[in-house]
Amino acid sequence: MDEYKRIKGTQDIYGSEIDYWNQVEKTAKSILEKYAFKELRTPIIEPTELFNRGIGNETDIVKKEMYTFEDKGGRSITLRPEGTAPAVRAYIENSMINSGLPIKLFYFGPMFRYEKPQSGRLRQFHQFGAEIFGSDYPLADAEIIIMLNNILSSVGLRNYRLKINSVGCPKCRAEYRKALKEYFGKYLGEMCEDCQSRYEKNPMRLLDCKVQKDKEYAREAPSILDYLCEECRDHFANVKKYLDLSHVIYEVDSRIVRGLDYYTKTAFEFEHLDLGAQAVIAGGGRYDGLVEEIGGPSTPSVGFGMGVERVILAMKAEKVQFLCENDVDVYIVHSGKGTEEQALELTSKLRSDGIKAYISVVKRNMSGQFKHANKIGARLSIVIGEDELTNNFYTVKNMVTGDQSQVEKEWVTDIIKEKLEGI
């Protein structure tokens, strides 16, 4: 029996699975850098208070999903449930403002949320995220969305859609809440229990209810978009204009309400069409009040978070193909007295010439070495046996066609490189 098992909601990532991860990480990173975002690495643990303040005490994340514990010094520590609050903390703590605004940062790493696992939902999951600190300009919102769209499509995804909304600023939202409560007040008695409690806590969530009957009430509910102040309305119009100009297709959905309290104005979600219940592969928005909330100077900002596991699920659902480099170019097969030393030297030489060379680190006869070479997908093999040793040449074999040829020692690297080109 296995004595030790993975913690619930965590995964070991290995084998062919890791190819998907490398593909996503590689393309995301290269695009992020193309847009001049610079990587930020923050600790996985943070003071609990950062999230209480940043995400909001009333959110589900803070109320029931945080991995919080006390360290030996009696401090309350939390495993980060998301990346924005830590990024903001780092921005303030390191006075990044002094290197000139805006600051464009991206991050990648594990996040932790104590939830019941299901498809597309884990207790330890991974996010790519990016933030632009110090711009209230709609072009910043647009850049974030365009870039994210760019990442998703570059990773090979097609079957997804973008939904955007404006959740307004504290000024217009207050008006809107009042209107919502007035509207739903009439039907409250007939609505589900959850909605009854949402009514007081977070009336905007009423729009989001999945209960069929409630959905119908929600359809007729007043829209935030009719309550936006002039500034918010202009901002939203401009964001949409830039998306149109960039040929990014979107759908305005006034029911999008994000689960983190810090969002203002722009809020958006990328939803994949072939996924189960957890279909949001990325989301984000503007958070003009957050930096100040956490103790920094007023700094309007926008960002996104993208769930790597969900993106990979989507890639599989769409059967996305991608090139994945061979682990081994050349397998050095050796057999007979004195060949081992030669084989080792040759392997080292090829490796320093930039070729992925493999020498068996397990004792195997010639047949066994070929079998293994085949199994690990080596494209070529080089044989060093007694013949080769006495007559001073190498035998190079194409593992796909089975062709073999004799090669003068001094030309191996060139010939190997040439042959690899042709496969």
Added chain:
RNA sequence: GUGGUUAUAGUUCAGCGGUAGAACGCCUGACUGUGGAUCAGGAUGUCGUGGGUUCAAAUCCCACUAGCCACCCCA
């Protein structure tokens, strides 16, 4: 946190009261300097854990744990 469902070899699964099976994978050989195809052998499980019923439990009952899926919520 709530609900549904599942748990047998490395993997996918069959067996559903009488002392563990298949396929694939893995290892060995046919092939003493050659892999992939074929053929022949072989290894591997306290049948998720703990309890109960029974002469007898992988099989029936209960609890727990874990996986999957959905709700809630989110990436």
